[in-house]
Amino acid sequence: VLVSTESISALVELRRVQPSSMFLRGLSGQELHQLAEIASLKVYPARANVFQTGEPTKHFHLLLAGVWKISQEAPNGQFINLAFRFPGHVVGVHSVLGSTTYPFSADVIAPSKVLFWHPPTLSTFMRQTANLTWNVCEILNLALYEFCDRYRELMTENVEQRTAHALIRLVEQLGKRKGPELIIDTPISLEDLAGYAGTTLFTISRILNRWQRGGLLRKNRRLLIVEDLELLKTIADATYARPDTARVASAGSRPR
Amino acid sequence: VLVSTESISALVELRRVQPSSMFLRGLSGQELHQLAEIASLKVYPARANVFQTGEPTKHFHLLLAGVWKISQEAPNGQFINLAFRFPGHVVGVHSVLGSTTYPFSADVIAPSKVLFWHPPTLSTFMRQTANLTWNVCEILNLALYEFCDRYRELMTENVEQRTAHALIRLVEQLGKRKGPELIIDTPISLEDLAGYAGTTLFTISRILNRWQRGGLLRKNRRLLIVEDLELLKTIADATYARPDTARVASAGSRPR
DNA sequence: CGATGAATTGACCGATGTCAAGTGGCGTGG
DNA sequence: CCACGCCACTTGACATCGGTCAATTCATCG
Numbered sequence: 177v178l179v180s181t182e183s184i185s186a187l188v189e190l191r192r193v194q195p196s197s198m199f200l201r202g203l204s205g206q207e208l209h210q211l212a213e214i215a216s217l218k219v220y221p222a223r224a225n226v227f228q229t230g231e232p233t234k235h236f237h238l239l240l241a242g243v244w245k246i247s248q249e250a251p252n253g254q255f256i257n258l259a260f261r262f263p264g265h266v267v268g269v270h271s272v273l274g275s276t277t278y279p280f281s282a283d284v285i286a287p288s289k290v291l292f293w294h295p296p297t298l299s300t301f302m303r304q305t306a307n308l309t310w311n312v313c314e315i316l317n318l319a320l321y322e323f324c325d326r327y328r329e330l331m332t333e334n335v336e337q338r339t340a341h342a343l344i345r346l347v348e349q350l351g352k353r354k355g356p357e358l359i360i361d362t363p364i365s366l367e368d369l370a371g372y373a374g375t376t377l378f379t380i381s382r383i384l385n386r387w388q389r390g391g392l393l394r395k396n397r398r399l400l401i402v403e404d405l406e407l408l409k410t411i412a413d414a415t416y417a418r419p420d421t422a423r424v425a426s427a428g429s430r431p432r
Numbered sequence: 433v434l435v436s437t438e439s440i441s442a443l444v445e446l447r448r449v450q451p452s453s454m455f456l457r458g459l460s461g462q463e464l465h466q467l468a469e470i471a472s473l474k475v476y477p478a479r480a481n482v483f484q485t486g487e488p489t490k491h492f493h494l495l496l497a498g499v500w501k502i503s504q505e506a507p508n509g510q511f512i513n514l515a516f517r518f519p520g521h522v523v524g525v526h527s528v529l530g531s532t533t534y535p536f537s538a539d540v541i542a543p544s545k546v547l548f549w550h551p552p553t554l555s556t557f558m559r560q561t562a563n564l565t566w567n568v569c570e571i572l573n574l575a576l577y578e579f580c581d582r583y584r585e586l587m588t589e590n591v592e593q594r595t596a597h598a599l600i601r602l603v604e605q606l607g608k609r610k611g612p613e614l615i616i617d618t619p620i621s622l623e624d625l626a627g628y629a630g631t632t633l634f635t636i637s638r639i640l641n642r643w644q645r646g647g648l649l650r651k652n653r654r655l656l657i658v659e660d661l662e663l664l665k666t667i668a669d670a671t672y673a674r675p676d677t678a679r680v681a682s683a684g685s686r687p688r
Numbered sequence: 689c690g691a692t693g694a695a696t697t698g699a700c701c702g703a704t705g706t707c708a709a710g711t712g713g714c715g716t717g718g
Numbered sequence: 719c720c721a722c723g724c725c726a727c728t729t730g731a732c733a734t735c736g737g738t739c740a741a742t743t744c745a746t747c748g
Contacts, residue, residue: 250584251588256584256588269573273573279577306562306565309569310565312569314529316572316573316576317526317572319576320576320579321526323576323580324514324535327582327583328506330583330587330630331586332506332507334704335703335704365727376706377727378704378706378728379703379704379705381728381729385728396713397714397726397727590735622695623694631736631737633695634736635735635737637695638696653694653695653745653746654746
């Protein structure tokens with residue numbers, strides 16, 4: 177049989193990300209092979225736009241390397257970051273379930289490599305592959321959990337707590353451990369962070385600087401180093417009974 | 433073969449709700465029959481609690497009649513309504529995906545009838561029934577869409593718009609058309625509404641009364657009648673450029 | 689008809705968004 | 719290699735939405 181070089185490298189990539197991908201969990205070598213045959217490979221530079229809200233759905237993506245930002249623009253122009261996507265994650269699940277336009281935009285934050293599929297083709301394959309359908313169920317279920325959590329946080333927590341939660345989520349996904357420190361070397365703008373935490377870049381700026389003065393983290397334009405994850409978690413869960421004033425990291429901030 | 437009376441009535445109920453249930457869409461008579469055999473039937477009175485956050489997962493539910501409220505309590509005691517559930521909806525999808533505790537509470541708002549399944553049993557059946565797994569995928573996908581929308585709304589819209597959206601969602605599900613009016617005869621407390629719109633019962637009270645004075649709706653303790661759905665939608669989508677003052681339904685409200 | 693819980697209304701105020709005016713680091717082009 | 723300009727970020731002043739609490743009023747049910 178004919179086997180294209182593209183499907184060979186696709187197979188190599190699939191094997192490589194399988195351990196870190198819910199999408200590929202439990203698939204047999206045979207199934208990976210079939211997936212690879214209908215996949216294509218592509219590379220994106222940083223800052224590229226992959227697709228925009230409202231565009232007709234062209235592809236289902238599996239991220240192999242890099243970081244993507246999934247966002248929406250509100251009618252008033254404000255930007256909301258629904259999620260960040262990392263290697264092993266999929267983007268555009270809705271496409272295989274019959275949705276014909278993208279309900280959000282995807283932008284490349286760190287140079288990326290992806291496999292992508294033609295939705296109807298993948299959809300057909302999924303229907304024959306019980307494992308794959310099940311995996312998609314689990315992915316959606318997990319995403320739903322996360323959104324419920326973030327919805328509740330947005331509704332009940334103050335900006336500082338939400339920012340802490342946002343940072344924790346980020347650190348868990350792309351923080352590189354180095355002794356007691358966690359390093360994020362993907363340059364995420366304050367605006368992106370704000371859109372993720374549900375606030376404005378002004379407020380984020382104030383909070384991060386306050387935390388920096390308090391020794392919770394260090395940062396510059398392209399690096400963010402969390403020095404005290406425990407304190408961050410304390411702030412995030414600060415279950416103060418009521419409109420409390422004793423803010424953990426505010427102690428010793430600016431005099432007035 | 434032996435067929436219990438319970439599984440017979442379960443089958444009758446399954447046939448009845450099938451047209452309005454995403455969960456049962458496309459299932460064959462044979463499959464419905466098998467589902468019925470492993471199902472149980474139960475009735476709940478209004479105000480009953482079905483399960484609480486954190487309880488071990490006992491059942492997967494399919495609502496046949498009535499209305500349920502799915503909620504969480506925030507650490508500070510505030511109540512959040514994640515969703516209302518109506519006939520044809522399922523509750524506790526996470527249980528068949530291996531989750532062992534309920535991440536939310538379910539309470540009965542209007543007297544209800546449900547079919548329920550033992551999660552591992554249903555899980556096994558689902559794995560053999562591609563259609564069912566696919567349906568669950570679509571349900572989860574839709575729920576995810578809704579939460580993304582509500583997340584964005586919570587982040588970008590003011591309370592009046594969010595309240596409008598909440599009311600629209602309610603009316604679409606349980607509004608009974610009567611001429612130009614839409615009647616909601618399920619008594620939903622202001623507190624429940626507040627938890628659904630992401631605000632407090634005080635603010636909800638003020639907004640509903642303002643709308644009532646503006647002729648958008650009428651209400652009493654147990655009935656809510658939307659008289660002008662179009663206006664409601666206008667308020668919900670009010671895409672005013674910036675902190676605008678010309679609020680649609682505020683015109684002609686209280687003198688001060 | 690009284691008790692109970694739900695809803696109303698007012699007064700207050702604080703967290704956080706908005707806007708304006710810097711500041712500084714980085715990359716590009718001369 | 720330096721200088722310029724740009725863009726991301728910072729910081730302050732201010733306004734305001736909507737949450738909090740307290741005091742009533744209202745309906746419904748026994």
